[in-house]
Amino acid sequence: MTAMTLTGQVSHYADLHPDQTALRVKRLGIWQNISWATYRDEMTGCSLVLCEWGIDAADHVAILSDNRPEWLFADLGIQLLEARSVGIYQTNPPEDVGYILQHAHCRVVFAEDQEQVDKLLDERGGAESVEHIVVFDERGTSHYDDPRLISWSSFRAHGAQLLNASPNWLKQRLSHSD
Numbered sequence: 001m002t003a004m005t006l007t008g009q010v011s012h013y014a015d016l017h018p019d020q021t022a023l024r025v026k027r028l029g030i031w032q033n034i035s036w037a038t039y040r041d042e043m044t045g046c047s048l049v050l051c052e053w054g055i056d057a058a059d060h061v062a063i064l065s066d067n068r069p070e071w072l073f074a075d076l077g078i079q080l081l082e083a084r085s086v087g088i089y090q091t092n093p094p095e096d097v098g099y100i101l102q103h104a105h106c107r108v109v110f111a112e113d114q115e116q117v118d119k120l121l122d123e124r125g126g127a128e129s130v131e132h133i134v135v136f137d138e139r140g141t142s143h144y145d146d147p148r149l150i151s152w153s154s155f156r157a158h159g160a161q162l163l164n165a166s167p168n169w170l171k172q173r174l175s176h177s178d
Contacts, residue, residue: 007043007080008174014040025069034069042069044170045159046077050108052162053132057082060104062130064088064097064120065112070136070152074110080173094119098126108132114140121146 004012013022018037025032055061061078063085065071078085086104088097090112097119101109109130111117117135120127121144127133131148135141138151163169 005079005174007076010036010040010043010076011170011174023069023072039073040170041160041163042073042156043076043080045156045163046073047080047159047173048162048166048169049155049159050077050081050083053108055081055083055108059083059108060086060106062086062088062101062104062106062109064090064092064109064116065136066090068112068136070110074134080170090116092119094122094124094126098124101130102126106130108134110134110136113137117141117144117149 010022013020014036016036019035021033022036022039023034025034050061055078059081061074061083063071063074075085075087084104086100086106088100092100100106101120107130109120109127109132111120111133113136117133119125120130120133127148132150133146133148134150134152134155136152138153141149141151
C-alpha cells in the first residue's frame with residue numbers, strides 16, 4: 001500500500017473492515033464500539049457540513065475540547081478539506097481562548113460543553129469572528145440564544161443528509177489528496 005493521508009487510511013480500513021472496531025469510548029460506565037464505517041461516515045459528514053459552510057484550505061477551525069471521538073471526527077473532517085485544525089486546551093481561560101481564536105482567524109469552533117461555550121460567549125473569549133459553534137455535549141446550553149450555536153446531534157444529522165445526497169464525495173475528495 002502506498003502512503004496516504006490519515007483520512008485516506010480511515011476510508012481504506014472502512015472499505016476493508018467496515019464492521020470492525022476502530023475506536024472504543026466509555027459512556028456512562030459502559031464501553032461502546034465505533035466501527036471503521038461509522039468513523040469514516042462521521043468524518044465525512046463533518047467535512048461536508050464544513051464545506052457547505054464555506055470552509056476550505058485557507059481556513060482554521062478550532063477544537064476546544066478534551067479527548068473524545070467527536071474530536072477525532074471533527075479533526076479529520078477538517079483535514080479532508082485541507083483546512084487547519086487548531087486545538088485549544090479546555091483548561092485555558094477565556095482570554096487565552098480569545099487570543100488563539102483571533103490570532104488564527106477561526107471561523108468555526110467545536111466546543112466540548114457548556115463550560116467551553118461560556119468561554120466563547122464571554123466578552124473576553126474573542127469569538128466575534130466565529131461564525132459557528134458546534135457543541136458536542138449541549139447539556140446546559142438549551143436556553144442560550146446565540147444563533148451561532150448548533151448541537152453536535154443536529155450537526156451530525158445534517159452531515160448524514162449531505163452524505164446520503166453525495167455518497168461518492170469522499171472517494172472523489174481522496175483521489176485529489178492521496
